[in-house]
Amino acid sequence: MANGETENDLRGLNEDDSIVCRCEEVAMSEVRKWIAGGYDTPDELKRLLRVGMGPCQGRGCREIILREISSMTGVPVSEIPPGRIRPPAKPVKISLVARDYTGGDGR
Amino acid sequence: MSWKKTADAVVVGGGMMGMATAYYLKKIGLKDVALVEKNTPASGSTGRCAASFRAQWGGALNITLGKACIDRFEHLAEHLGVDMDIQLYQNGYLLVAYTERQFEQFKKNVELQNSMGVTSKLLNHSEALEICPGIEVSDAVGFSYYKRDGHADPMITNFAYCEAARGIGVRIEKFTGVVGFKVDCDSVRGVVTDRGPIDTDTVVNAAGPWAGRVGALAGLNIPVKGERHELMVTEPVDWGVCPTMLMSFEPDYYMFQRPHGSILAGCGPSRYRREAGPFDDYQMGASWNFMEHMAGHVNKLIPRARGVRIVRQWSGMYDITPDLQPVIGESDELKGFWVNVSGARGFMFGPVAGEMVAEKIVNGHTSLPIDEFHWRRYAEGRFLVEPSVA
Numbered sequence A: 001m002a003n004g005e006t007e008n009d010l011r012g013l014n015e016d017d018s019i020v021c022r023c024e025e026v027a028m029s030e031v032r033k034w035i036a037g038g039y040d041t042p043d044e045l046k047r048l049l050r051v052g053m054g055p056c057q058g059r060g061c062r063e064i065i066l067r068e069i070s071s072m073t074g075v076p077v078s079e080i081p082p083g084r085i086r087p088p089a090k091p092v093k094i095s096l097v098a099r100d101y102t103g104g105d106g107r
Numbered sequence B: 001m002s003w004k005k006t007a008d009a010v011v012v013g014g015g016m017m018g019m020a021t022a023y024y025l026k027k028i029g030l031k032d033v034a035l036v037e038k039n040t041p042a043s044g045s046t047g048r049c050a051a052s053f054r055a056q057w058g059g060a061l062n063i064t065l066g067k068a069c070i071d072r073f074e075h076l077a078e079h080l081g082v083d084m085d086i087q088l089y090q091n092g093y094l095l096v097a098y099t100e101r102q103f104e105q106f107k108k109n110v111e112l113q114n115s116m117g118v119t120s121k122l123l124n125h126s127e128a129l130e131i132c133p134g135i136e137v138s139d140a141v142g143f144s145y146y147k148r149d150g151h152a153d154p155m156i157t158n159f160a161y162c163e164a165a166r167g168i169g170v171r172i173e174k175f176t177g178v179v180g181f182k183v184d185c186d187s188v189r190g191v192v193t194d195r196g197p198i199d200t201d202t203v204v205n206a207a208g209p210w211a212g213r214v215g216a217l218a219g220l221n222i223p224v225k226g227e228r229h230e231l232m233v234t235e236p237v238d239w240g241v242c243p244t245m246l247m248s249f250e251p252d253y254y255m256f257q258r259p260h261g262s263i264l265a266g267c268g269p270s271r272y273r274r275e276a277g278p279f280d281d282y283q284m285g286a287s288w289n290f291m292e293h294m295a296g297h298v299n300k301l302i303p304r305a306r307g308v309r310i311v312r313q314w315s316g317m318y319d320i321t322p323d324l325q326p327v328i329g330e331s332d333e334l335k336g337f338w339v340n341v342s343g344a345r346g347f348m349f350g351p352v353a354g355e356m357v358a359e360k361i362v363n364g365h366t367s368l369p370i371d372e373f374h375w376r377r378y379a380e381g382r383f384l385v386e387p388s389v390a
Ligand SMILES: Cc1cc2nc3c(=O)[nH]c(=O)nc-3n(C[C@H](O)[C@H](O)[C@H](O)COP(=O)(O)OP(=O)(O)OC[C@H]3O[C@@H](n4cnc5c(N)ncnc54)[C@H](O)[C@@H]3O)c2cc1C
Pocket: B012, B013, B014, B015, B016, B017, B018, B019, B036, B037, B038, B039, B040, B041, B042, B043, B044, B045, B046, B047, B048, B049, B050, B051, B052, B053, B176, B177, B178, B179, B206, B207, B208, B209, B210, B214, B228, B229, B230, B231, B266, B315, B316, B317, B318, B319, B340, B341, B342, B343, B344, B345, B346, B347, B348, B349
């Protein structure tokens, strides 16, 4: 690839194309589109786009999304309902959780 | 945002049942429809559910409605005119019977279903394993299966109705909770919300598990309460680990893999209850008891999922009624006050129940029978019987 082209490519790299949620591969443009459509809380965006639903559970994207909502709506980050963080704190194997499972009456 | 103080109808609740009702009310003919949601659309049970649908019911009315719902889900985006993928996946429910008594019931159900055009069938072990390879069900007596049963994405489906409703002019007010009603003698005159009042002579209470509470704000006794049910989901893994909805009523469990790769698994609270406290407290907590119990089921039933990691667990409320059947209709005591509650199957029934209630309100009659679901049946001592629920 010629030098010039590489530079062009880099310059063409828009923040819009960058991936906000790496687990679910969701681009910033997608997030912006839905915020503009009125889906302006982390919970709604999560439910629409799965941002924060992958293995990292939003550790990578939560802040970015809150900031984006804030900058697009003018609502301070502190006033945006942040959404819930759910257990488990770390992914855990089914067999490990089931380890002490005796079967009981629940088969 | 401006606040409009009147509407032809106000729907309370932005879940599947409410959103569908609002959409069809407007579509079928009312001019000015508003929907109020105290939180955000899909934040209630709908956004927390397993989003599965089936025609494999035991009662004729449920089979009719279940079939109508499947017909609708199969073409939903087109039907709504929205460019959203509800991630429909149809590879059947594989229902497992562990006792002769259950299997006898399956036989009756399948016979009735077949007579109504639902081509479900009874399966033996080897046939079941063809559909869901690798599962450990050697202790089962038999199975039933219907290939058009399936699942979709609950949130996107709920938002698809939201977009469609907004697109045809329904006003959707989120973060708007109903705190009271205006009542004049025996008729409803409006809703009072924490953002202001809206005058209307038609209200649809589609608050799901909260419908009893919303009814109480109008002085009515709507026999619905919430019961917490939990769910867990794994990291996405290669396709095929549980390619059908694997479900049993006794013991009560269900598990399936989404096209996206995650495995979802859930069950009712009765088996892991222990010290966990009341299940009708409207708290959406997540319990270790559930996780341990549910992981036990998956560990046994799907041996090859043992090494898969659980990434999240959560809970939602079932909208429970005295006979676990829908509560639908206009109040006998308060004219203009309608209820549209599914009896804990609001994801699948929402699209059709919403349309039927809208038809009833606008036209005075419906294209599918729903009158049996009126809650006056309880006062008359009639309970609807549906054998195929957990
Ligand atoms: C774990 C789990 C799994 C499930 N699996 C399935 C399944 O596979 N298939 C299926 O069909 N069903 C399933 N269900 C049941 C299904 O989720 C519910 O029956 C359905 O979502 C009910 O829809 P709804 O619109 O009536 O209620 P909801 O989705 O709960 O919506 C009601 C809305 O009303 C709002 N509200 C409450 N009070 C007020 C107020 N005062 N003012 C304004 N708004 C208010 C709430 O915020 C809520 O958003 C499951 C449920 C759970 C919990």
